[in-house]
Amino acid sequence: MKLVILDRDGVINYDSAAYIKGPDEWKPLPGSLEAIAQLTQSGFHVVVATNQSGVGRGLFEMATLNAIHDKMHRAAGQAGGRIDAVFFCPHAQNAGCGCRKPKPGLLEEIGRRFNTSLKGVPCIGDALRDLEAASAVGAQPILVLTGKGARTQREGGLPAGTRVFPDLAAAVKSLIR
Numbered sequence: 001m002k003l004v005i006l007d008r009d010g011v012i013n014y015d016s017a018a019y020i021k022g023p024d025e026w027k028p029l030p031g032s033l034e035a036i037a038q039l040t041q042s043g044f045h046v047v048v049a050t051n052q053s054g055v056g057r058g059l060f061e062m063a064t065l066n067a068i069h070d071k072m073h074r075a076a077g078q079a080g081g082r083i084d085a086v087f088f089c090p091h092a093q094n095a096g097c098g099c100r101k102p103k104p105g106l107l108e109e110i111g112r113r114f115n116t117s118l119k120g121v122p123c124i125g126d127a128l129r130d131l132e133a134a135s136a137v138g139a140q141p142i143l144v145l146t147g148k149g150a151r152t153q154r155e156g157g158l159p160a161g162t163r164v165f166p167d168l169a170a171a172v173k174s175l176i177r
Helices: 031-039 062-078 105-114 128-136 149-155 166-176
Strands: 003-005 045-051 085-089 122-125 142-146 163-165
Touching: 003 105, 031 045, 031 062, 031 105, 031 166, 045 062, 045 105, 045 128, 062 085, 062 142, 085 163, 085 166, 105 128, 105 166, 128 142, 128 149, 163 166
Parallel strands: 003 045, 003 122, 045 085, 122 142, 142 163
Antiparallel strands: none
16 A cells, blocks of 8 residues: 655645644645645555644634644645545643654554554654654654754754655655656
């Protein structure tokens, strides 16, 4: 099975220090929806794995998160792509859960649900926590320099073997060669 795991904020859509709190705040990054379409058309299953502590902090409700994801699904579909599943951690950072990246629980659940090993699976994110979670399950960590990515690269400490690309479109181009 060809699988790719994407972080959401800063990879697919613009990020915000104040959180994306509603569908009207969700805005795709240039080229990201087309990149998802290229993945879909190349036979990849596209899965999103995202920390969404705004739910746990009470900044927005599950219905709002679902509306944001509905908008993302529709936008990807209009571009000719498909997001097969969205996995998210709704817990606040201090909750101590096992699903909040950089812990690997969210990615392990993806492996279980898709009944596949994540060894070597491209896992694309903009934050060190995305890359650390990928590395913990043997996936291929890929950093994009959108969102928090440039800062993440400057701060260093990237897991061994991390690949770096300017954005999702460039990362996808390397995957579908």
